[in-house]
Amino acid sequence: MNDETRTRTALLGSSSDAATRVFTTILTRSPISRIDVAKLTGLSQAAVTKAVAPLVAAGLVNDSRDPKPTGLPGRPVSPVALVPDAVVALGVKVNADELIGVATDLTTRIITSDRLPLTSHEPAEVTDAIVELCTRLRDELGGLGSRLACIGVAVSGDVDTATGVVRDSAQMSWLGVDLGAALTERLGTRIVIENDVRALTIGEHWFGVGLGTSSFAIVTVGRGIGSGLHLNGEVVEGAYGVAGEIGHLPLTSPDRICACGRRGCVEAVAATNAIVATVSAAHGRPVGVDEVVELGRSGDPAAVGAFAEAGSVIGKAIASLVNMVGPELVIIGGEGVANFDLIEAPLRASYAEHVFASADRCRIVVRPHTFEDWARGAAASAIRSLVV
Ligand SMILES: [Zn+2]
Numbered sequence: 035m036n037d038e039t040r041t042r043t044a045l046l047g048s049s050s051d052a053a054t055r056v057f058t059t060i061l062t063r064s065p066i067s068r069i070d071v072a073k074l075t076g077l078s079q080a081a082v083t084k085a086v087a088p089l090v091a092a093g094l095v096n097d098s099r100d101p102k103p104t105g106l107p108g109r110p111v112s113p114v115a116l117v118p119d120a121v122v123a124l125g126v127k128v129n130a131d132e133l134i135g136v137a138t139d140l141t142t143r144i145i146t147s148d149r150l151p152l153t154s155h156e157p158a159e160v161t162d163a164i165v166e167l168c169t170r171l172r173d174e175l176g177g178l179g180s181r182l183a184c185i186g187v188a189v190s191g192d193v194d195t196a197t198g199v200v201r202d203s204a205q206m207s208w209l210g211v212d213l214g215a216a217l218t219e220r221l222g223t224r225i226v227i228e229n230d231v232r233a234l235t236i237g238e239h240w241f242g243v244g245l246g247t248s249s250f251a252i253v254t255v256g257r258g259i260g261s262g263l264h265l266n267g268e269v270v271e272g273a274y275g276v277a278g279e280i281g282h283l284p285l286t287s288p289d290r291i292c293a294c295g296r297r298g299c300v301e302a303v304a305a306t307n308a309i310v311a312t313v314s315a316a317h318g319r320p321v322g323v324d325e326v327v328e329l330g331r332s333g334d335p336a337a338v339g340a341f342a343e344a345g346s347v348i349g350k351a352i353a354s355l356v357n358m359v360g361p362e363l364v365i366i367g368g369e370g371v372a373n374f375d376l377i378e379a380p381l382r383a384s385y386a387e388h389v390f391a392s393a394d395r396c397r398i399v400v401r402p403h404t405f406e407d408w409a410r411g412a413a414a415s416a417i418r419s420l421v422v
């Protein structure tokens with residue numbers, strides 16, 4: 035990090051509440067007129083001008099003093115625009131078999147991306163791999179590498195973001211792994227460890243379809259079934275870092291055993307591995323994921339049934355979530371969306387059956403997320419930590 039970047043990140047971290055609101059508004063809606071910043075933040079134009087001045091001085095924001103006529107009498111529009119690459123961030127998504135990394139600007143636009151296979155789940159080896167991937171990404175940034183201000187790492191499971199400790203990740207078989215401390219020591223940059231679905235939620239809130247909605251939920255389908263909640267303008271973290279674990283709602287038969295060890299969880303029938311296990315058992319041989327999808331599309335009864343059961347229980351889980359917290363939007367994402375055609379009809383039918391009264395006004399949109407999108411979410415978490 036060079037001195038200029040240090041000044042910029044220090045400014046973002048020390049800002050007043052008003053300055054933070056002004057910066058996040060410019061960050062998510064740039065270019066934007068001061069009048070609109072004032073409207074969206076509820077601040078006076080004088081307060082907006084005061085908050086913008088140090089951001090301009092630090093090179094984070096461009097202040098266009100070339101006012102465009104509005105066509106109306108009175109004050110001209112004076113737009114302010116983010117300097118997106120004033121600061122850059124890295125985001126890493128930790129999967130069981132691979133790390134996916136991106137380098138982004140302040141708006142989480144991906145500048146470069148890279149992947150690294152994981153050959154072990156030993157925390158020390160995973161730490162080494164994350165360091166290697168981050169070093170590679172920083173090198174790929176060339177001159178922009180000196181503007182690296184923060185790195186976000188997204189891990190599935192129970193993550194304590196405040197301390198950087200992964201308390202429990204079934205995917206990695208980790209209990210109490212202090213990943214934050216290990217990476218801070220090695221990389222010498224601000225490190226944010228975040229639950230992966232929460233990271234995706236933060237990314238969608240600031241830079242995705244969640245922008246402009248006060249309450250939305252993301253439900254991810256695929257290797258795991260998770261959800262991230264954004265309610266009344268805040269990402270829900272839960273008092274103990276656990277919130278939105280809809281994959282472990284007990285909505286299916288207790289005969290079904292989940293990877294978490296409990297019985298009857300949504301994931302016990304709806305996670306990709308569970309679907310694969312059901313189809314393999316029916317065929318009396320191990321069937322791979324791709325073949326399970328092919329079988330489903332070609333009408334194989336076992337595969338069709340397994341996907342239908344998964345869709346039905348996911349629909350029930352989403353209805354439970356909507357009935358509980360009443361979001362205006364649910365985004366269904368995750369890598370399992372690639373096979374959404376196989377689960378959509380039973381999902382929507384079961385959702386419609388269980389959603390209560392006006393809660394059914396909640397819109398449901400499907401958004402395919404690549405693993406790079408998850409990594410972008412990790413970068414967004416790190417950028418957010420600079421600002422709020
Ligand atoms: Zn479970």
